[in-house]
Amino acid sequence: xxxxxxxxxxxxxxxxxxxxxxxxxxxxxxxxxxxxxxxxxxxxxxxxxxxxxxxxxxxxxxxxxxxxxxxxxxxxxxxxxxxxxxxxxxxxxxxxxxxxxxxxxxxxxxxxxxxxxxxxxxxxxxxxxxxxxxxxxxxxxxxxxxxxxxxxxxxxxxxxxxxxxxxxxxxxxxxxxxxxxxxxxxxxxxxxxxxxxxxxxxxxxxxxxxxxxxxxxxxxxxxxxxxxxxxxxxxxxxxxxxxxxxxxxxxxxxxxxxxxxxxxxxxxxxxxxxxxxx
Numbered sequence: 001x002x003x004x005x006x007x008x009x010x011x012x013x014x015x016x017x018x019x020x021x022x023x024x025x026x027x028x029x030x031x032x033x034x035x036x037x038x039x040x041x042x043x044x045x046x047x048x049x050x051x052x053x054x055x056x057x058x059x060x061x062x063x064x065x066x067x068x069x070x071x072x073x074x075x076x077x078x079x080x081x082x083x084x085x086x087x088x089x090x091x092x093x094x095x096x097x098x099x100x101x102x103x104x105x106x107x108x109x110x111x112x113x114x115x116x117x118x119x120x121x122x123x124x125x126x127x128x129x130x131x132x133x134x135x136x137x138x139x140x141x142x143x144x145x146x147x148x149x150x151x152x153x154x155x156x157x158x159x160x161x162x163x164x165x166x167x168x169x170x171x172x173x174x175x176x177x178x179x180x181x182x183x184x185x186x187x188x189x190x191x192x193x194x195x196x197x198x199x200x201x202x203x204x205x206x207x208x209x210x211x212x213x214x215x216x217x218x219x220x221x222x223x224x225x226x227x228x229x230x231x232x233x234x235x236x237x238x239x240x241x242x243x244x245x246x247x248x249x250x251x252x253x254x255x256x257x258x259x260x261x262x263x264x265x266x267x268x269x270x271x272x273x274x275x276x277x278x
Contacts, residue, residue, distance in 0.1 A: 033184035041188070044080040044177045045251050051076035052173040052253040055127055059169050060260045064271035069127050073173060074110075075103055077125065082178045084109055117248070119240060120233040122176055127274050130254065131170040132263065134275040166263070169271070170256040176234070179247040186217065189238055189247035193231065194220025 054076045055069040062068045078099060087105060110116065116124035158164055179185035191198065201216050214222070218239075225235040230250055238247050263271065 030183065030187070033181050034188065037179055037181040037184040037188050040080075040181070041177065041179065041249070041251075044077075044175065047077055047080050048173060048175045048177075048251040049253045049255075051125075051175065052171060052255040055171050055173060056169055056255045056257045059171065059271070060257045063261050064129065064169055064259070064263055066127065066129070066271060066274035069171065069274070070125075071107070073125055073127055073175075074106060077175060078102055078106075080177065081106065081124075082180055117176070117233075117237055117246065119244065120236045122230070122233045122237065122248070124176060126174040128172045128174070129169070129271040129275040130172055131168055131256070132166040132271065132275075134271070167259040168256055169259050170254065172252065172254045172276075174230070175251045175253075176230075176248045177251050179249065185247040186238065186245075189249060190217035190220040192249050193224030193235065193238075194222075195224075197223045 051073045054072040058072040059065065059069045081102075084105060110124065115121050179189055197220060201219075221235050221238060225232050234248055234250065238245055240246075
């Protein structure tokens with residue numbers, strides 16, 4: 001008698017197929033979700049680079065004005081932003097009118113709050129001027145540019161190396177991008193936070209085994225927490241209770257351009273309010 005004709009053979013084959021499906025299906029679902037999340041994160045990374053460029057481009061023609069640079073960044077990041085609370089439309093609309101409306105809603109929302117993620121004191125994004133250093137400006141302008149009464153700098157003058165360096169506007173943009181694909185978000189977030197310690201988890205099954213008395217994902221997040229203050233806040237945000245957890249990772253880009261307007265605008269230093277070393 002052929003094996004397939006034996007009593008119960010079909011049932012055993014069906015049971016084997018069910019077991020194999022139960023083993024493979026969760027992994028396939030995770031792989032698909034992770035690919036989607038990583039693709040969205042890569043897009044956000046590209047927009048962060050472009051946002052840094054747009055910020056510098058707006059800054060060099062507007063006296064390094066920080067408010068103008070922040071508006072340029074917000075406009076660039078719109079396609080990657082999560083919906084605002086109570087705003088189901090979010091960033092899914094692509095018409096120019098709706099994009100402007102979304103930009104205005106975000107601008108109003110941010111203006112009313114000290115931090116975007118207020119529970120942990122974290123911004124949506126941060127624009128920092130790395131150059132020129134504000135502590136050097138006073139001495140530079142007091143000794144150079146007497147024909148401008150020390151109020152402005154001739155950005156086309158290349159006779160003084162200090163002036164050349166001061167006229168190179170360099171900004172750093174940090175975008176705290178929110179991962180939004182269910183299941184993949186906390187997995188990718190934990191991998192990012194503890195990326196330098198993944199080797200210690202070789203061979204472990206995340207959903208079953210514990211490391212130093214805690215889950216593998218918690219172990220990775222705690223390892224990343226000590227990196228700096230931003231990562232501590234990111235870890236706190238991911239471990240909040242009551243359904244308030246949000247998984248964000250900092251995307252960082254820098255850009256430099258030569259100034260095309262004076263750093264002093266009617267006696268007011270444009271980049272001073274967002275300089276790293278005020």
